[in-house]
Amino acid sequence: MRRIFLSAVSMVMLATTAQSQDLSNGDKAAAVLQSFQTGDATAMKEYVNPDKYIQHNPYFPDGIAPVIGAVESGAFQGTLVNSYRTLSDGDFAVVQSLYSGAWNNKSPLVAIDVFRFEDGLIVEHWDNMMPLASKPNPSGNTQLDGVTQIVDADKTEANKTKAHDYIDTVLVKGEIDKIGNFVKDDNYIQHHPDIANGVSGLKAALGEFAKKGITMVYDKIHAVHGEGNFVLVMSEGKFAGKPFAYFDLLGLNDGYVDQHWGIMAAIPPASDWKNDNGKF
Structure with missing residues (x-):
């Protein structure tokens, strides 16, 4: 370890x-x-x-x-x-x-x-x-706390596949009813500043976005990198109609996603770029 x-x-x-x-x-x-x-x-x-x-x-x-x-x-x-x-x-x-x-x-x-x-x-x-949020999220978690140890090195490739399929199925394809294939019961520790733990917390947050007329769309996964029990999935999409980059760092245990640290940021217009390489 x-x-x-x-x-x-x-x-x-x-x-x-x-x-x-x-x-x-x-x-x-x-x-x-x-x-x-x-x-x-x-x-x-x-x-x-x-x-x-x-x-x-x-x-x-x-x-x-x-x-x-x-x-x-x-x-x-x-x-x-x-x-x-x-x-x-x-x-x-x-x-x-x-x-x-x-x-x-x-x-x-x-x-x-x-x-x-x-x-x-x-x-x-x-x-x-x-x-960095000024206070913990509704479940008392911060954007950086939680497990930091790398374990399960032999499961790296399996965990990368699981993490990719989770983001692709639930967020890109929007098949949230299949979340149980990736998250065990409500055992899901959330580090997003505005979302509570568990599947219930994620569904509640998406519901609140919808009530406010805000859509969070994942269009494409660009890359997946991981080591052991940690996997990063890099995607792009739109939030409230604006281009966004999503970097989702996932913690996995026993074949299931059990922690999420996410960073979402607006992609500036190309006219503001200092290089021609694009965000991804």
Whole structure:
């Protein structure tokens, strides 16, 4: 069993470790993110391909140079980065974090960053962010609490399939009556700030959206990444008629989905993008 919460001190150590140390892709990704806190871009220079960095954050141009420049210029001074869950899945790494402190004078943000590797170096990046709620959800859960241990490594592929089918069946196809195939009874811990635990909580929230004339639509699943009992499903759709990106991090146990951490964020119009790669 492997603990995956990394303290600020250990993250700094990772960022300055020689490449000769055997780090997982998840460890490298977490160290790169820690650069925003330390102002030290060493990890970015060591673990990101200097000649190929495809950026899907619409507010940054392609290439790692603009990001390194912003870090070294002090643009993120005072920012705190705490990573809660870090997954390694082949050539991909997923990191769920909280960005706080002097985060551009904004409220704290919960984020999920996804990185793709080639030959041990990061060559592509996706992310999704939403504000940290000021209070727990109706069931008393926060957006980041809950289990952090990776277990069931041998069930990774089965869990990825289960997570994909859950999102595809219940949210893309809208067959909510089949949710029992994926969630056992009402054993479903919800970390969305506005939704209560259980199938009943999810149905109630969707019902409230409908009463207000708000639709939440999932149109397409773009990617599924996971390790052991954690799986991230990346999708796009519409919320209240506007284009949205949905990053659903699911916890699975004994073949069923039992926890959900979700980040939903509006996709800005193409006229505001700093690159031509799209959100996905």
